Amino acid sequence: MIERTGRVLWGSNNIYSVIDTASNEICSCRIKGKQLKVNDEYNILVPGDRVLISIASSEESGEGMIIERLKRENVLTRWNTKESSPQAFAANIDCAFCVASPLSPPFRPRFIDRCLVAAESGDVTMHIVLNKIDQGILSDDRERLDVYKTLGYRVLEVSAQEGDGMASLRSELQGKFVVFMGQSGAGKSSLIRALDPQAKVTIGEISEKYNRGRHTTVLSRTYVIPGLSTVVDTPGVREFEPAGIDPQALAFMFPEIRERAAACSLYNCMHDHEPGCAVRDAALASEIHHDRYESYLRMLEVLKLQGRKHR
Numbered sequence: 337m338i339e340r341t342g343r344v345l346w347g348s349n350n351i352y353s354v355i356d357t358a359s360n361e362i363c364s365c366r367i368k369g370k371q372l373k374v375n376d377e378y379n380i381l382v383p384g385d386r387v388l389i390s391i392a393s394s395e396e397s398g399e400g401m402i403i404e405r406l407k408r409e410n411v412l413t414r415w416n417t418k419e420s421s422p423q424a425f426a427a428n429i430d431c432a433f434c435v436a437s438p439l440s441p442p443f444r445p446r447f448i449d450r451c452l453v454a455a456e457s458g459d460v461t462m463h464i465v466l467n468k469i470d471q472g473i474l475s476d477d478r479e480r481l482d483v484y485k486t487l488g489y490r491v492l493e494v495s496a497q498e499g500d501g502m503a504s505l506r507s508e509l510q511g512k513f514v515v516f517m518g519q520s521g522a523g524k525s526s527l528i529r530a531l532d533p534q535a536k537v538t539i540g541e542i543s544e545k546y547n548r549g550r551h552t553t554v555l556s557r558t559y560v561i562p563g564l565s566t567v568v569d570t571p572g573v574r575e576f577e578p579a580g581i582d583p584q585a586l587a588f589m590f591p592e593i594r595e596r597a598a599a600c601s602l603y604n605c606m607h608d609h610e611p612g613c614a615v616r617d618a619a620l621a622s623e624i625h626h627d628r629y630e631s632y633l634r635m636l637e638v639l640k641l642q643g644r645k646h647r
């Protein structure tokens with residue numbers, strides 16, 4: 337038996353595709369018995385997880401055993417509504433890209449806000465990719481994108497179809513292990529195809545009736561793009577809820593609310609309705625964009641509810 341370290345690319349039914357750190361070879365591995373002691377987690381291993389594997393030294397089987405999951409540097413988690421519990425979906429990420437589109441599916445800044453909060457809480461750097469710029473962009477959405485830029489988030493405007501902006505996306509990806517996430521139909525898989533025409537990736541259509549994607553990608557798959565980067569393509573979702581965040585800490589996941597929350601002198605303030613709250617005052621004075629504050633308020637309610645459901 338030889339022990340080595342590797343990185344999980346994807347997995348299902350206890351068969352994981354793991355890339356060997358030393359050789360860069362991809363092998364399939366199983367979790368050995370009950371050795372992997374990570375309790376109370378919906379997903380024990382997610383794309384990006386670093387693992388200790390042992391591979392039989394004989395030539396016959398290329399299959400390895402996963403013995404241990406190594407400590408995560410960061411993790412992206414969402415709330416699994418069906419299970420009423422937090423669900424990790426990627427770990428040890430250099431950065432994540434929240435992929436959105438301007439018209440079909442429509443631009444939804446609240447959705448982006450929730451992704452950004454999940455990233456902040458999991459210690460992941462997140463950039464915003466507005467794909468399909470060939471469809472044009474409405475002025476309200478332009479304003480909202482500018483707010484993200486002012487807050488320090490990187491916004492890339494691209495078209496997987498026409499190729500606009502793809503060079504800057506490429507340079508952002510260079511040498512990294514990244515995740516594409518976002519609404520179904522925004523074009524996550526299309527971007528991967530545009531970056532690597534050889535990638536065996538399935539692309540779906542936009543439902544005309546509902547103007548949204550058809551959930552074409554159903555399982556996270558990871559694409560090693562030669563000479564560029566490793567990209568986890570995640571299934572698009574209709575709704576995204578961050579998970580595992582103490583409602584009291586939520587204010588610190590919004591860069592523009594953070595400082596005001598720290599300066600708020602009210603005891604145990606949730607920064608939502610309390611008179612004299614520094615955050616609320618800043619929102620009333622439009623120093624915080626009203627729609628971002630609205631995002632904060634809505635997420636606060638959702639997190640309070642999660643806390644009651646998750647035991």
Ligand SMILES: Nc1nc2c(ncn2[C@@H]2O[C@H](COP(=O)(O)OP(=O)(O)OP(=O)(O)O)[C@@H](O)[C@H]2O)c(=O)[nH]1
Binds near residue numbers: 469552
């Ligand atoms: N006009 C335009 N359409 C695009 C562009 N990129 C992707 N599309 C279309 O958008 C649709 C959805 O693309 P996908 O790549 O399957 O979207 P996805 O985000 O992977 O969706 P899920 O797998 O369901 O999460 C397809 O019909 C693509 O052809 C673009 O840059 N411009």
Ligand SMILES: [Mg+2]
Binds near residue numbers: 553
């Ligand atoms: Mg897809």
Ligand SMILES: [Zn+2]
Binds near residue numbers: 600
């Ligand atoms: Zn306050």
